[in-house]
Amino acid sequence: MISHPAGWFGASTIIGLVIDLDALFKGRLCCFPKDPLADVETWSESVDKVLGCKAGQVAFREFLKSEYSEENILFYLACEDYKKIKTVPEMISSANRIYSEFVQTEAPRQINIDCSARENITKNIHQPTLNSFDTAQKLVYSLMARDCYPRFLKSDMYQGLLRRADSR
The missing domain is CATH 1.10.167.10 (Regulator of G-protein Signalling 4, domain 2)
Incomplete structure (x- = not known):
């Protein structure tokens, strides 16, 4: 697993992912029975909350992809x-x-x-x-719970999704 500095992503990449939900969820919005950002705040409770939510799985997968894991x-x-x-x-x-x-x-x-x-x-x-x-x-x-998940919560991607959900 390769770890990158916090600024590894360009700002436009993160902003693009956060602002354009279709980019983050890759056109899969139709498979969500409700707003995919409705549960974003609960994802910080546990890795199980992320893994138990389709939108959480998509976001966490995108994050792990960025870390090559x-x-x-x-x-x-x-x-x-x-x-x-x-x-x-x-x-x-x-x-x-x-x-x-x-x-x-x-x-x-x-x-x-x-x-x-x-x-x-x-x-x-x-x-x-x-x-x-x-x-x-x-x-x-x-490994995901103790290593990747805490980094996900601190990531620009998750923080941006939180802000986006809060602004709704």
């Missing part, structure tokens, strides 16, 4: 979807996709987990269960 939220959300799978063939297919995209060594979006968690998933990938990724997901969640 977008794989964390993508993996976390893929695991959440994985736990909802109802059929064995779908579970096997999804487990293999998650493994090849995030877990295996040299995966395109390789997550930062300890070698024992990676080895355990690798050893059991041929007979996946709905809990196959739990340990790795907890590790990634912990």
Whole structure:
């Protein structure tokens, strides 16, 4: 994970993201049942508030993308979807996709987990269960909660969204 100084983004980039909601939410406003900024203030309560809100997920993902650590939220959300799978063939297919995209060594979006968690998933990938990724997901969640989330709250992006929500 690469950390950048606070001013790494140009002011116009941040202002553009904050002012143009369509840019931040990439045209996905139609999938929000209410104003996407309605819950912005609650996001500061916990990382769970951010992850439990579609607009929060989008904003946090954009922030993580700016820090070159977008794989964390993508993996976390893929695991959440994985736990909802109802059929064995779908579970096997999804487990293999998650493994090849995030877990295996040299995966395109390789997550930062300890070698024992990676080895355990690798050893059991041929007979996946709905809990196959739990340990790795907890590790990634912990990393986001203690490291990325506090920076997100201090970021120009989040602060701008707060101001925008307050001005409504």
